[in-house]
Amino acid sequence: MLAVVPPPVTVRVPSKINLHLSVGDLREDGYHDLTTVFHALSLTDEVTVYATQEPGIEVSGEGARLVPTDGGNLAMRAVRALADHVGKPDEAERVRVVIRKGIPVAGGMAGGSADAAAALLACSTLWGLDLHRDELAEVAATLGSDVPFALYGGTALGTGRGERLVPVLSRHTFHWVLAFDQRGLSTPKVYGELDRLRESGDPPRVGPPEALLEALASGDPRRLALLLGNDLQAAAVSLRPGLRRTLRAGVSAGALAGVVSGSGPTCAFLCTDGDAALKVAAELAGAGVCRTVRVAHGPVPGARVCDE
Ligand code: C5P
Structure with missing residues (x-):
């Protein structure tokens, strides 16, 4: 019997700027306590995940040659983290990730975090998990301080490492x-x-x-x-x-x-x-x-x- 291959899933994900970023003292875990106001911008990346027998990662667009294409890539780590989270670690070995970058690399706009957030949502859809955004955000927080915000977007007050988020009213574009x-x-x-x-x-x-x-x-x-x-x-x-x-x-x-x-x-x-x-x-x-x-x-x- 032929296995049904699910169609690829593409996710568009925003960049962020910090309208306000108050940095507290260095914590024992090497992080700083933050109070920040994140603001999601229309400058975006696109991440497509394919179910495939040829896993790997491809990156094109803004600063693409600076992005690691090995297992250290944050989007690839996100795929593995989600597969582990749902108790199916082998699924991560059957995914190809294609990233089209519009967000500058190492630019302070959370481009890598955006790609990780996009990969989480894309794989949740590809694998038919359809997890709630709050559950994806829990996995996201293990990957980096800015990853949860890229899932929610909008304007949000962030505390902790920046991963604890409350939406903020913003009345204007x-x-x-x-x-x-x-x-x-x-x-x-x-x-x-x-x-x-x-x-x-x-x-x-x-x-x-x-x-x-x-x-x-x-x-x-x-x-x-x-x-x-x-x-x-x-x-x-x-x-x-x-x-x-x-x-x-x-x-x-x-x-x-x-x-x-x-x-x-x-x-x-x-x-x-x-x-x-x-x-x-x-x-x-x-x-x-x-x-x-x-x-x-x-x-x-x-x-x-x-x-x-
Ligand atoms: O969480 P993320 O991996 O994106 O953070 C990258 C680095 O930025 C951390 O290793 C740490 O040096 C610094 N950082 C920090 N305090 C935060 C967030 C990040 O010191 N709240």
């Missing part, structure tokens, strides 16, 4: 310009640099997120712009001093404000509306301060199965 840097930054190195800066001085801290949450609820980009803040920004700028120039150039080009996204080096610029974002993007692209620019809007939903 906000328009962003993203400036990608020439090279990525390693997240552990940026956290380490912040620890070092705090040992030798007192870099400014962003404080509590309440005012920013109110600005989000108001939907007013001008109010939101005044409140964007990221404790990791000083560390990212310390490791990559050119980011200071990039941040200035975005504001000179007409953005309301700029902030380093997560651990960087991508810079995110908030604009008044979509037309302003296109203008800022064009001017920033000509300013020679970054590798490339993209426009995006948020919030957008989390990982979703594509219909076609």
